[in-house]
Amino acid sequence: MSKPLNQIVRKLCVLFLVLSALSCGEGLPEYENALCITNVAMIDAKNGLREYRTVVVQEGRIVSITHKDSVRLLSNNEVVDGTGNYLIPGLWDTHVHFAYDTILAPSMLDLFFVHGITSVRDTGGRLKSVKPYKQMAEENPMDLPRVMMAGPLIDGTPNVYDGSSDRLPPLSVRIESELDVVEVVNRLENEGVDLLKAYEMLSEKEFLQVMKLAKAKGLPVAGHIPLSMDAISVSEAGMNSIEHMRNLELSCASNSDSLLQIRRQMLKVPMGIGGSVLRASIHKAQKEVAMELYDEVVADEVLDIFAKNNTWQVPTLVLNGVLSFDHVTREDWRDTFDLLPDSLRKSWHAGSKRIAVMLTNNASWKKSTDWQMMMLKKVKAKNIGIMAGTDTPIAFLTPGYSLHEELYLLVQSGLTPMEALETATLKPAEYFGLENEEGLLQEGFLADMVLLDGSPLENIRNTRNIQAVIKGGKLHDMTALEQRKRSLRKR
Numbered sequence: 001m002s003k004p005l006n007q008i009v010r011k012l013c014v015l016f017l018v019l020s021a022l023s024c025g026e027g028l029p030e031y032e033n034a035l036c037i038t039n040v041a042m043i044d045a046k047n048g049l050r051e052y053r054t055v056v057v058q059e060g061r062i063v064s065i066t067h068k069d070s071v072r073l074l075s076n077n078e079v080v081d082g083t084g085n086y087l088i089p090g091l092w093d094t095h096v097h098f099a100y101d102t103i104l105a106p107s108m109l110d111l112f113f114v115h116g117i118t119s120v121r122d123t124g125g126r127l128k129s130v131k132p133y134k135q136m137a138e139e140n141p142m143d144l145p146r147v148m149m150a151g152p153l154i155d156g157t158p159n160v161y162d163g164s165s166d167r168l169p170p171l172s173v174r175i176e177s178e179l180d181v182v183e184v185v186n187r188l189e190n191e192g193v194d195l196l197k198a199y200e201m202l203s204e205k206e207f208l209q210v211m212k213l214a215k216a217k218g219l220p221v222a223g224h225i226p227l228s229m230d231a232i233s234v235s236e237a238g239m240n241s242i243e244h245m246r247n248l249e250l251s252c253a254s255n256s257d258s259l260l261q262i263r264r265q266m267l268k269v270p271m272g273i274g275g276s277v278l279r280a281s282i283h284k285a286q287k288e289v290a291m292e293l294y295d296e297v298v299a300d301e302v303l304d305i306f307a308k309n310n311t312w313q314v315p316t317l318v319l320n321g322v323l324s325f326d327h328v329t330r331e332d333w334r335d336t337f338d339l340l341p342d343s344l345r346k347s348w349h350a351g352s353k354r355i356a357v358m359l360t361n362n363a364s365w366k367k368s369t370d371w372q373m374m375m376l377k378k379v380k381a382k383n384i385g386i387m388a389g390t391d392t393p394i395a396f397l398t399p400g401y402s403l404h405e406e407l408y409l410l411v412q413s414g415l416t417p418m419e420a421l422e423t424a425t426l427k428p429a430e431y432f433g434l435e436n437e438e439g440l441l442q443e444g445f446l447a448d449m450v451l452l453d454g455s456p457l458e459n460i461r462n463t464r465n466i467q468a469v470i471k472g473g474k475l476h477d478m479t480a481l482e483q484r485k486r487s488l489r490k491r
């Protein structure tokens with residue numbers, strides 16, 4: 001054989017060897033003891049939709065995202081064929097209360113988990129009723145959702161959730177002076193809260209004291225706009241998430257200044273009146289009037305301040321619309337009551353039936369829901385952050401399931417499905433400064449994910465079609481989730 005021909009044959013042989021090695025996966029990266037989800041469509045708020053990917057998870061983190069055939073699978077890999085499925089970041093419910101119902105509380109972590117909720121923000125309850133669940137979650141980071149907690153509602157005098165009835169469990173601590181604020185906030189910081197929650201009956205001085213201390217300690221403050229204040233001063237003081245858009249209408253009316261003066265008079269009541277009664281009487285006197293006198297210019301001014309200060313909104317449409325929509329009376333909703341502890345099932349069925357009766361006579365609720373959905377469109381248009389939250393388990397909102405309804409209602413209010421997903425994934429991560437760690441499907445990010453059957457971008461209802469939940473890198477497939485549901489039914 002001549003020398004040049006010899007060289008050509010040798011080169012062809014090398015090429016053949018390389019090609020045959022590639023075709024059986026040799027030369028491709030491989031990952032020992034990894035979870036590999038192959039040929040899956042991925043969706044997140046930054047990278048959009050990426051199809052035909054293989055996602056590799058090791059030691060709780062996403063270590064590789066490649067085209068479906070670019071990883072060599074090993075016999076020690078746990079492989080999930082993701083063909084036809086959609087992978088999204090784990091969901092957050094940013095407004096929950098473990099302390100609201102002590103019978104339900106021990107089931108809540110599992111209820112969230114089987115519904116794809118991998119993190120929650122507890123927005124108010126005494127530490128002894130919330131902290132044990134946060135600790136339990138910290139001890140089982142691959143099996144339970146993470147809990148961020150605010151501790152008790154920091155409320156003024158008289159306080160609303162004072163333990164005077166089942167409907168008003170003792171979720172709050174009553175502040176009587178600015179000195180009380182110092183004592184309470186220091187104590188909460190020592191107990192390891194992740195944020196503070198300021199409530200409706202605080203005086204302006206007390207509220208500003210909460211904000212001052214929170215800023216010094218680097219704690220975010222969520223809450224309701226105190227009745228003694230207007231929305232602009234609350235935003236300027238730095239409250240960074242307003243829950244339920246509560247009391248916002250009072251600051252968006254043409255007569256908002258005089259409404260504030262009247263409220264301050266109404267708050268000067270003799271001792272002995274309960275916080276809930278006083279709050280209800282002020283709402284009754286002002287809410288509808290304010291919505292009737294809604295002023296576009298005043299509202300724009302308020303929302304521009306929110307945008308400037310990053311005053312985010314947690315609209316909890318699923319709570320506010322409970323008397324306007326029919327969700328808790330729907331059959332699929334009532335089916336979720338099967339997962340509740342035995343002793344609660346009956347009362348939740350009866351309660352949701354009562355709501356069905358109230359639905360026939362709900363003109364003022366409907367007005368309020370319509371107003372809120374209108375405002376939410378403006379909030380979105382001004383690029384103000386929105387987070388998905390529910391207020392579960394108040395108003396028969398089943399933990400976990402109700403978050404999926406919130407996502408649906410956010411889409412009904414004008415968000416795109418992708419924007420709705422962002423409110424329950426990337427936005428909560430940003431809220432806690434974790435946006436470089438989680439909330440997206442990226443290499444290096446925490447492997448908290450949900451595998452869905454059906455694209456949530458085509459129909460947001462598909463977030464309910466859960467095939468698997470991945471928490472801290474551990475796969476919980478349908479069999480595992482069904483088993484957990486069975487154990488919930490037996491409680």
Ligand SMILES: [Zn+2]
Nearest residue numbers: 095097123391
């Ligand atoms: Zn709440």
